[in-house]
Amino acid sequence: MRSTTVRRRPAGPPAATVRPGPGGVGRSSSPVAERVSDDLRRGSGSFLEQRRRVAGLTSLASAALGVVGLYQFGLLRRVPEPSLPFLGADAVDASGEAYQQLKTPDAAIGLLSAGVTLALAGMGDRDRARTRPWVPLALAAKTAADAGGGIYLFIEQVTKHRKVCSWCTVAAAAQVATLPLALPEARAALRRLRGRS
Template sequence: MNPTQLSRELRTAQTPDLKRRRWIIGLSLLGAAMGQIVTLYQTGIIKHLPDPPVGPFDSDKVDASDYGYKRLDTPDAAAMLITYGLTTALASAGGKDRALMKPWVPLAMGAKLLGDVLTNLTLAREEWQENKALCFYCQTANVLSVASLALAVPEVVRAAKNAFTSGPNSVAQV
């Protein structure tokens, strides 16, 4: 797509898909902010993660536990930055008609979001089993991922219909 046209569409077009994509971008950036906060704690830059006064939350306990450091020899919140950045990039990619013109982009975004939600559910279960507590910031990010998946569904469905037809933009011919 012409960069001038892409810039104009992303910034000014008002389609239902773009409005939902903008929400997904905002939610993803908020998820990345949750990852940044926890990364600050897990690397010793800040010493405490405040939690709401209600609920099963003990973010300090969870994020300082073995659970928070057992994958890839790194604090787990650092990976949140990567995953929410990738979602932001996928939601930002393409113009207002990408479900028709490049259906693989919204399909990739939908698959990514579905994978995030399933992974987050697994990790939340593991977080609870190992710590008998939850990280407020991580669970907030999980809710953001579920909301993003719900917002993505209409465009993903439209892209799937376009991708699997025999037109010039179908996945089979890409």
């Protein structure tokens, strides 16, 4: 009878990613993609914390816009919010202005926009300000546009409707809060670009 030798893995932290075997149906991976996975989920420094916060705030804005979207598509009869004199989500979110752009509910456009912000926050590994400086610059520009849009819609509600949508206000506040988080990495990317020229 032949004896078999059992090879043991050296002690240490568990593998970061479970890698599938060859073949099969589905997407392929790469060392770069696995590095992005490790950096985003477990890394620290190199602006990763700020990127996570941008993703968290954008996800919060998306959740708020999702509630508005359920109302704008007729899946909710009323927007759930406290009965306070300055709140009026039903009137604000059912107005013609809310359906003017592309003749579709503005919550749908907001969710699409939030998806772009999330993609930019997640794109690239910890060194992206050095290797792909256009990505942090694009994220800073996008969060500036998000913040400006949120402020504009809040002002529109106050001046036109004399009431605000609580969910829209949460989304706008989250969007405004993303901008200062994106700026430090954008400044590092800009320094990198200036150093190349």
